[in-house]
Amino acid sequence: MVRRVLSLTSGRIAVGVLAVIALLALAGPWLAPQDPLATSDDTLAAASGAHWLGTDYLGRDVFSRLLDGSRISVLGSLEVAVVALAVGAVPGILSVYLGRVFEWLSLRLTDTLVALPFLLFAVAVIALLGNGITQAMLVTGTLVSPLFYRVARAATLTVARSPYVEAAIVSGASVGWIVRRHVWAKVLPPLAVALAQTIGVGFVIVSSLTFLGIGVQPPAPTWGGLLASDLGYLDYRPWAPLAPAVLISATVWACNLLADAIRDVSGEAGRALLDRRKARAHRTGTPDTVPTGGAR
Amino acid sequence: MSTTPQAATPARRRGVAAARTRHALLRVLAVLTRSVLIFVPVFVVATFVTFALRSLSGLSPARIQLGEEATPEAIARVEAEWGLDRPFLVQYADWFGGVLHGQLGTSWTNGADISTLIGLGLGVSLSVATFALVIGVLIGFLLGTVAALRRTTWIDRTITGFVTLVSVMPAFVVGIVLVAVFAVGLDLFPAAGYVPAAEGIGPWLTHITLPAVALSFDVIADVARQLRGGLIAAYRENYVTGAVVRGLSPRRIFFGHVLRNGLGPALATLGLKFPSLVGASVVTEWIFGLQGFGRFANDSAQSGDVPAVQGVLVVSIALVVAFNLIVNLVLARVTPASQRGV
Numbered sequence: 001m002v003r004r005v006l007s008l009t010s011g012r013i014a015v016g017v018l019a020v021i022a023l024l025a026l027a028g029p030w031l032a033p034q035d036p037l038a039t040s041d042d043t044l045a046a047a048s049g050a051h052w053l054g055t056d057y058l059g060r061d062v063f064s065r066l067l068d069g070s071r072i073s074v075l076g077s078l079e080v081a082v083v084a085l086a087v088g089a090v091p092g093i094l095s096v097y098l099g100r101v102f103e104w105l106s107l108r109l110t111d112t113l114v115a116l117p118f119l120l121f122a123v124a125v126i127a128l129l130g131n132g133i134t135q136a137m138l139v140t141g142t143l144v145s146p147l148f149y150r151v152a153r154a155a156t157l158t159v160a161r162s163p164y165v166e167a168a169i170v171s172g173a174s175v176g177w178i179v180r181r182h183v184w185a186k187v188l189p190p191l192a193v194a195l196a197q198t199i200g201v202g203f204v205i206v207s208s209l210t211f212l213g214i215g216v217q218p219p220a221p222t223w224g225g226l227l228a229s230d231l232g233y234l235d236y237r238p239w240a241p242l243a244p245a246v247l248i249s250a251t252v253w254a255c256n257l258l259a260d261a262i263r264d265v266s267g268e269a270g271r272a273l274l275d276r277r278k279a280r281a282h283r284t285g286t287p288d289t290v291p292t293g294g295a296r
Numbered sequence: 297m298s299t300t301p302q303a304a305t306p307a308r309r310r311g312v313a314a315a316r317t318r319h320a321l322l323r324v325l326a327v328l329t330r331s332v333l334i335f336v337p338v339f340v341v342a343t344f345v346t347f348a349l350r351s352l353s354g355l356s357p358a359r360i361q362l363g364e365e366a367t368p369e370a371i372a373r374v375e376a377e378w379g380l381d382r383p384f385l386v387q388y389a390d391w392f393g394g395v396l397h398g399q400l401g402t403s404w405t406n407g408a409d410i411s412t413l414i415g416l417g418l419g420v421s422l423s424v425a426t427f428a429l430v431i432g433v434l435i436g437f438l439l440g441t442v443a444a445l446r447r448t449t450w451i452d453r454t455i456t457g458f459v460t461l462v463s464v465m466p467a468f469v470v471g472i473v474l475v476a477v478f479a480v481g482l483d484l485f486p487a488a489g490y491v492p493a494a495e496g497i498g499p500w501l502t503h504i505t506l507p508a509v510a511l512s513f514d515v516i517a518d519v520a521r522q523l524r525g526g527l528i529a530a531y532r533e534n535y536v537t538g539a540v541v542r543g544l545s546p547r548r549i550f551f552g553h554v555l556r557n558g559l560g561p562a563l564a565t566l567g568l569k570f571p572s573l574v575g576a577s578v579v580t581e582w583i584f585g586l587q588g589f590g591r592f593a594n595d596s597a598q599s600g601d602v603p604a605v606q607g608v609l610v611v612s613i614a615l616v617v618a619f620n621l622i623v624n625l626v627l628a629r630v631t632p633a634s635q636r637g638v
Contacts, residue, residue: 119575127597253464
């Protein structure tokens, strides 16, 4: 699976960007050339040799803060995705097997979660339950879990109705064995796609929350927090928001790219890829369209 | 002999028209009933979760009013005043009854009526959200249609690339960039604040344009993507080939056959998009200094004003449910296939 993703150009780019971001998260705090919390008299300075990205309104080195803040931002989005996976996928698979009552209840519950404006809800819940990044991630993870529930349920439904599973049931296989043996392999690729997507979404949420100052203690740097502090001083440093904004967008983009790459190489979409090629061949075959250079 | 059919035709036509209207009405009713059946449990569960927040948070009006050094007796007295010493379900039933009548209680911090406070902010937020929705749907529709009509050409690839770029930029990042460029750099739009529409459409529009554009990016991306996919899929259907063979004009094929059948996914995502639009208003209102609904939610959440937060959440849930109801009705009207309970 990993090798197949890497065989695509888009997959390689995505993995490359994410590797850089992961490296930032792992080593960022050590790479920071200066103390990210140390203030100086040199406030709102432009980019220079001493301060690669200038300084903020308290004279703190922006580059160091960016590197130091990467850990919270990245860890936060990973936590969101993992919580969502655990909360969503397991009931999603089980909803097919555990009978109608559980199915109905879990469906209504996911309908409810989808209907909640989750950023608003996350802000409310986190502020009320105590300001901490872990609470924040647990709550947002639960709020985005319907995606996993639906994906896992849809994939399980197709497997559960397939002849080979019926054959296994007829042969007397237990539900647990079928789930482990047949369902898991079919459900895993769509879940991987959803996971990559959710890491991107989680990243946006974590950045938004830290931007509002929720989930972090004030002096600690985060990418969202950097944007928030830049916002008040746009008159002095109009280019300041660019670096965190580009980092956030690049990470989200890489996550989406990875999701697309996984979808392209895994079973369900392999067929879509074939379909597309067939459709193209079909279209170039019709007499009134001239095949253009890009239609290969 | 020749007059009888002519006399019968208008009557029959009227009969057919009446039957069709009745049929359409019944269909709307059926969709409405089914949607309500789905949304009533959603609303009840969501409000229950919302109400349970107070018990979970352990916050109390006594802490806010009396400070940290309050005696246990004083705390008990204040909590009794607010009716918090009653059983949980009684409190919920009481509160839910109030919500159904539009009464959201009073704020813990200043004793003001929450319905009034939310009403003040709602105008701002709804202006921005509606404008964002209009921009998003118009541009998304345009991009998606053009991409689908010129599929696999450089136009399609440019649009797809642009849509991907737009979709990865979170609303608050876009918002900050917009402020930096158009308000601080070029000085074209005001950077912050709000003017009600009653004081002039021009100032109102200039104040809500930037936040609306910031929010609309996500909508543009989703509508364009889904519409392109839906339209391309519809173009592959046999009935479209049939229409081409019969020699119908491209315009008639597009509006009559392709658009109606390809619109479903785009409309359905619009229903899913609305909650995130309401949610993102928390951040955009903060950036653009709007005293809206999201700002109110953030402020009251940070000050621990539980009834205010509950009120905001209930209103947002009601908005989302109402919007989805409308989307479902439009969906049923435009694409009859969604009737089959997709």
